[in-house]
Amino acid sequence: MSEYIAPLQRLIEQFRRLDGIGGKTAARLAFSLLSLDEESVAEFADAVIGAKRDIHTCPECGNLSTGGLCDVCSSESRDRGVICVVEDARDVMAMERVRDYNGMYHVLGGSVSPLDSKRSQLNIPRLLERVGSGEVREVIIATNPTVEGEATAMYIAKLLEKYDVEISRLAYGIPVGGDLEYADEVTLHRAIEGRRTFGKKHGSN
Amino acid sequence: MSEYIAPLQRLIEQFRRLDGIGGKTAARLAFSLLSLDEESVAEFADAVIGAKRDIHTCPECGNLSTGGLCDVCSSESRDRGVICVVEDARDVMAMERVRDYNGMYHVLGGSVSPLDSKRSQLNIPRLLERVGSGEVREVIIATNPTVEGEATAMYIAKLLEKYDVEISRLAYGIPVGGDLEYADEVTLHRAIEGRRTFGKKHGSN
Numbered sequence: 001m002s003e004y005i006a007p008l009q010r011l012i013e014q015f016r017r018l019d020g021i022g023g024k025t026a027a028r029l030a031f032s033l034l035s036l037d038e039e040s041v042a043e044f045a046d047a048v049i050g051a052k053r054d055i056h057t058c059p060e061c062g063n064l065s066t067g068g069l070c071d072v073c074s075s076e077s078r079d080r081g082v083i084c085v086v087e088d089a090r091d092v093m094a095m096e097r098v099r100d101y102n103g104m105y106h107v108l109g110g111s112v113s114p115l116d117s118k119r120s121q122l123n124i125p126r127l128l129e130r131v132g133s134g135e136v137r138e139v140i141i142a143t144n145p146t147v148e149g150e151a152t153a154m155y156i157a158k159l160l161e162k163y164d165v166e167i168s169r170l171a172y173g174i175p176v177g178g179d180l181e182y183a184d185e186v187t188l189h190r191a192i193e194g195r196r197t198f199g200k201k202h203g204s205n
Numbered sequence: 206m207s208e209y210i211a212p213l214q215r216l217i218e219q220f221r222r223l224d225g226i227g228g229k230t231a232a233r234l235a236f237s238l239l240s241l242d243e244e245s246v247a248e249f250a251d252a253v254i255g256a257k258r259d260i261h262t263c264p265e266c267g268n269l270s271t272g273g274l275c276d277v278c279s280s281e282s283r284d285r286g287v288i289c290v291v292e293d294a295r296d297v298m299a300m301e302r303v304r305d306y307n308g309m310y311h312v313l314g315g316s317v318s319p320l321d322s323k324r325s326q327l328n329i330p331r332l333l334e335r336v337g338s339g340e341v342r343e344v345i346i347a348t349n350p351t352v353e354g355e356a357t358a359m360y361i362a363k364l365l366e367k368y369d370v371e372i373s374r375l376a377y378g379i380p381v382g383g384d385l386e387y388a389d390e391v392t393l394h395r396a397i398e399g400r401r402t403f404g405k406k407h408g409s410n
Contacts, residue, residue, distance in 0.1 A: 003298060005271050011256040014249045019237035031295055032224035034256060041257040044219045045250040051216040051239060052246040066210050090236055093208060 008034070057089075060130075062107035062123045064089045072096075072105055079103045081137040083130060085156060087111050087144055095142065103140070106130065111148040112155070124156065131163050138166040145172060213239070262294075265335075267312035267328045269294045277301075277310055284308045286342040288335060290361060292316050292349055300347065308345070311335065316353040317360070329361065336368050343371040350377060 004012060008030060015026035033041060057063065058070035065071070072078060072092070082103030086092055092105050108122045131139060139160055143149035157167050172190035174183050183191070209217060213235060220231035238246060262268065263275035270276070277283060277297070287308030291297055297310050313327045336344060344365055348354035362372050377395035379388050388396070 003301065005260065005269055005276070007252075007256045007259040007271065008269065011252045014252040017241065017245065017249070018234050020233065027295070028225065029223050030256065032222075033253060034260060036222065036257075038257060040222070041253060044222070045253040047212075047216045047219040048238060048246060048250040048253065051212045051235065052241075052243060054212040055210065055239060064210055064213065066212065071210070090232070096208065 057107070060126075061105050062089075062109055062126070063092050063105055077102070080135050082140065083127070083136055083138075084140045084142050085127065086142050087149060087152070091142065091144075103138075108143070108152065111143055111146070111152040113148050113151055122152070124159065127156070128159060128163075131160060131165055136163075136165050138168060140168050140170065142170045145170075262312075265331075266310050267294075267314055267331070268297050268310055282307070285340050287345065288332070288341055288343075289345045289347050290332065291347050292354060292357070296347065296349075308343075313348070313357065316348055316351070316357040318353050318356055327357070329364065332361070333364060333368075336365060336370055341368075341370050343373060345373050345375065347375045350375075 003009075004027075011030040011033070012023070012026045015021055015029045016023065021029070033044065036044070054066055055064055056067055058065040058068075058073055060069055060073040063070040063072060065073075068074070079102050083106050084095060084101060084103055085106045085108060086095065087108055087110060089107055092107060095101055095105070106123070106127045108124065108127075110122055112122065130136060139156075141153045141156055143153045143156075153169055157169075160167050171194055172187065173194055174180060174187060174191050180188070208214075209232075216235040216238070217228070217231045220226055220234045221228065226234070238249065241249070259271055260269055261272055263270040263273075263278050265274055265278040268275040268277060270278075273279070284307050288311050289300060289306060289308055290311045290313060291300065292313055292315060294312055297312060300306050300310070311328070311332045313329065313332075315327060317327065335341060344361075346358045346361055348358045348361075358374060362374075365372050376399055377392065378399055379385060379392060379396045385393070
């Protein structure tokens, strides 16, 4: 006899397909779901189906939308002269949480390693079209600070060279609230490299 | 504009209802689910609905079953003279993983604090019926080593006093592979109290 009865085993296996969920957590989640009443479980399943059915990608920037342009692209109040290039839609949300940025986004849908040939799967042609339209002044490349993100940033920067736009990259450095002692050498190196003169206002270099 | 688009927000809220899932994990799980193809998402939703629909509790012991008696209660090869009383169905699975125990189970469906009046919600009347049937020689109380589990154990032990059965409790002590230095005082106290003479065979007291 298997450890779990069949419908439970099946549910646990489904949870295991999700990112970062191992066997024990999957079992905990399955039991937790089972402890909800029938109506709540139906709501849960409905939300799962509904999300997949109703969430699309914005044809302009690749961000998540419920159909047609996303909230950012359809907003009248955003600065169409700046495009922030990110790896995925979660990064858009991280940027939006800061409430500091009022430009547009472009979601690549991933990153590529230097040796990878999957570049064609990234949403890059549409980015070039947007930049080529002449409306854009600056492209901020905000791919992740990883080897792949860095390679992707370099690759995009190279492609954008021929356009008349400013290209920038998010600053590297020690995270706020972090401890210098525990910062890795590469980060610390970048923090020294990118140091700013005291007294100068932020951004006035 | 809310941080997430509506169908995504709804999915994240559903994940947050599960045990031990906070906002960040719920968002990660929701995105992870969205990244699956349509068929996989349908399978996921189907497993959710199917589990709730097909999993019932065994009328004999309260363990999970797919209808009628559970695998343990319907097995011919188990010892009906011993009942292990546990808080919930997960504990049955934990005991079964040991492959050491060949008796029956009784799932209480929770535990009660000493001051709690919710005792009536526990699956205790059926336990007394089973013990009263005369077939049972020993009841092993395997509620969790918590205040509530302990209170529940005492309460049940008291109720079982009038029956002619042996009542035992799982041994307390330092966990195997644990470090004495980090054992809490109560556990260590119980480990000293329950110490065994070297050379005596396990169980021959």
